[in-house]
């Protein structure tokens with residue numbers, strides 16, 4: 577199979593399509609779900625971070641490289657290549673205008689995520705590996721970070737772009753792989769995509785809200801209160 581850097585490649589496009597759903601799409605859903613522990617407060621969120629930090633270093637690194645970085649880097653780089661070629665003939669005139677618009681937005685959102693993820697992964701995982709410091713990943717740091725509305729805006733945008741990209745990516749995926757063939761099935765999956773888009777956006781924005789609403793130090797205060805209450809209850813028995 578001859579590869580060309582200027583031409584689309586059928587097999588690479590198929591691999592690109594699959595990696596968008598598994599593992600990258602799956603990773604994003606579980607990532608936002610785990611981060612939503614911020615809504616439960618500092619102790620709950622830090623519990624998740626500590627769980628991952630408790631995994632032996634080389635096992636965690638191997639998991640990250642194989643299950644996240646390699647598929648994501650491939651998907652991202654090939655995605656930029658697809659966009660740069662502006663090959664918008666997937667849906668041509670035989671599809672509705674609204675389909676073309678959604679398809680265009682799905683590609684445009686890919687570029688937004690590209691920029692967001694370079695910043696986001698370097699400032700979290702990248703920072704952790706460069707400095708050995710995990711405090712940046714913990715609740716108090718996020719609470720402080722989101723006291724700046726600019727960062728709230730950056731993350732809110734990264735989240736909505738990723739949610740749109742995945743939601744409508746699933747719709748594209750189902751058509752590409754012939755999972756939805758009839759007009760009726762495509763309408764149904766389009767509704768499901770809209771639902772996934774809205775649900776993931778709300779989940780992600782909820783993560784940010786959790787960091788803003790809950791105060792760090794609450795876990796320590798709870799522990800301190802429990803320690804205070806215990807001898808008191810003993811004394812009053």
Ligand code: HEM
Pocket residue numbers: 604607611628640644648693696697700701704713718731734735738780783784
């Ligand atoms: C408020 C929302 C978010 C928070 C609080 C958050 C938090 C984190 C944290 C703490 C890490 C470091 C994990 C570690 O190294 O152990 C991380 C890494 C990462 N995040 Fe996010 N994230 C958010 C949104 C997103 C979004 C929308 C995406 C899009 C897919 C994303 C993709 C990634 C990726 C690819 C990594 C690097 C993966 C790794 O090597 O572990 N994150 N994030």
Ligand code: HEM
Pocket residue numbers: 592593594595596597600601602604651652653654655656658659666682683686687689690693738741742744745746748749750752
């Ligand atoms: C990091 C930057 C990213 C870029 C530049 C990018 C780019 C693209 C592009 C251009 C497409 C359309 C492919 C086509 O026209 O055939 C696409 C599809 C897709 N992407 Fe991404 N993407 C990125 C990240 C992500 C992430 C983080 C996810 C998961 C949350 C994801 C999930 C998907 C899915 C499910 C599809 C549909 C696959 C298909 O068309 O069959 N992508 N991506």
